Amino acid sequence: MKKISPNDSLDEAIALLEIKRDQELMQLKEQLHEVHESLKPINIIKDTFKAVTASPDLKNGIGKTAIGVASGLLVKNILFRNSYNPLKVIASIVLQTVASSFAAKNSDKIKSTGQKLFHALLSKFKHNKNGDHESKMQA
Missing domain, CATH: 1.20.5 (Single alpha-helices involved in coiled-coils or other helix-helix interfaces)
Structure with a gap:
């Protein structure tokens, strides 16, 4: 039987640790690449859009808000097109808010x-x- 010297076991441990280090370095590089890709603006927009379309509660909330805002703007533009009268401007803001809230509800x-x-x-x-x-x- 061959005698195992402390240097041999130390060399073997070092070799195993170097292999482990190389594997972890590869994993770290892959994770860094994934983070880099996920932080690109186009990917952030895509991921956000996917999250919004996947969530029914969020979809309904956005739909309600869009309907409310659109109806408020429609009422304001139909009734008070290009008015510079301060009373009409205030009335248009109030009616726009009322119409938006009614439409959202x-x-x-x-x-x-x-x-x-x-x-x-x-x-x-x-x-x-x-x-x-x-x-x-x-x-």
């Missing part, structure tokens, strides 16, 4: 009504298109 009703109108217009458009096509074929 009733966004589900507004959304369903909008979908019904869209489907009605779409079916009417398809019906008219088919009617025109049939009348041309008969002529």
Whole structure:
């Protein structure tokens, strides 16, 4: 049997530690690359968009807010287009806020009504298109 000297066991331990260091260095480089990629602005935007579209609560909140803001701006632009009268400006801000809050609270009703109108217009458009096509074929 061969005798194992302390130097041999020390050399073996050093070799194992060097292998472990090389593996950890590779893992660290991979993690650094992943962090670098995730911090690129386009990837941050993509990840944020994915998170927003994946969360139903957040989607509904954004939808309600968008409906509220859009309706408030619509009311303000229809009623008080380019008014410089201070009373009209204040009234437009108040009405915009009221319309935004009302629309945000009733966004589900507004959304369903909008979908019904869209489907009605779409079916009417398809019906008219088919009617025109049939009348041309008969002529």
